[in-house]
Amino acid sequence: MKNRSHSALAAASGIALAAAATSAAAQPISEQAVIDAQTTWGEGIVAIAAVHAEGGDYAARATEHINNLYAYGDTAVMFKPTLASEDQFRETFDEALSYFIGREGTEDHGFAISGWTNVRWESNGIYTNDTSAMAMGNYYFTGPDGSETKVEYSFGYVLIDGELKINLHHSSMPYSP
Numbered sequence: 001m002k003n004r005s006h007s008a009l010a011a012a013s014g015i016a017l018a019a020a021a022t023s024a025a026a027q028p029i030s031e032q033a034v035i036d037a038q039t040t041w042g043e044g045i046v047a048i049a050a051v052h053a054e055g056g057d058y059a060a061r062a063t064e065h066i067n068n069l070y071a072y073g074d075t076a077v078m079f080k081p082t083l084a085s086e087d088q089f090r091e092t093f094d095e096a097l098s099y100f101i102g103r104e105g106t107e108d109h110g111f112a113i114s115g116w117t118n119v120r121w122e123s124n125g126i127y128t129n130d131t132s133a134m135a136m137g138n139y140y141f142t143g144p145d146g147s148e149t150k151v152e153y154s155f156g157y158v159l160i161d162g163e164l165k166i167n168l169h170h171s172s173m174p175y176s177p
Contacts, residue, residue, distance in 0.1 A: 029128040029159060034135050035121075037157060037164045041069055042119025042139070048100065048112040058113055062100045065112075066093055071158055071165035080170040082151050083111060118142035133157040133164065139171075150174055 044065040052058035071077050072093040079090040081099045086107045090096045102110030123137040134156050140148040156168030 028130055029133045029157070029164065031126045031128060033164055034126050034128060034133045034157065035123075037069070037166075038121045038123075038135065038139075038155070041065075041166070042121065044069065045112050045119055045141075046116055049114065049116045052101075052110075052113040053115065059097070059101055062097055062112055066096050066100070069166055070096065070169075071160060071167045072096065074160050074165060075158060075167055077166065078156075078168045078170070079166075080172070081111065082171040082173060083107075083109075114141075115144040116141050117144060117146075120148075131159045132167075134168070138174075 044061075048058055048061050048065060051061045066072065070079075070093075077091065077096075079096055079099075080088060081090060084090070084099060084107065087095065090099055098106060098108045100110065100112040102108045102113065118141075120140040120142070121137065122139070123135050125137070126135045127133060134154070136154045137152075138150055139153050140150055142148050150173075151171050152174055153171040154168065155166055155170075157164040158167045159165075
């Protein structure tokens with residue numbers, strides 16, 4: 001009888017631990033995690049611009065930015081950059097890199113090497129669940145002269161190995177009649 005009680009107690013404890021682990025794993029992504037991911041993205045764009053201005057290896061910094069923040073290689077990424085009309089969608093890492101640092105013979109002039117000094121976010125809304133998140137609003141890019149450029153954005157995130165990665169990035173200039 002004693003062994004059965006211990007076995008039942010151990011089984012119950014195991015179930016409770018498994019339930020707690022499942023509950024912990026099922027915690028929704030927080031809005032703050034999305035805000036932090038946005039901040040990191042903006043800081044990365046500014047860092048790429050700074051490395052470029054200093055004559056450093058901005059291609060390596062842009063590669064790091066994309067590898068750390070986008071889900072290329074893990075899942076499909078839907079990326080529609082702000083200043084793209086000929087090659088509107090960037091499904092691959094190489095296409096994203098071309099947009100950020102430019103590539104001769106393409107429409108890409110290097111968005112991230114344009115001298116941005118700050119990126120400020122104003123989210124219209126953030127939606128989160130256990131494994132994904134979405135945010136939409138405006139972000140403002142501060143140029144070297146201090147002027148701000150307003151851009152509309154929608155970002156989607158997926159949770160991969162405990163990190164938020166971008167799987168949807170759409171940005172565009174506001175409508176101007």
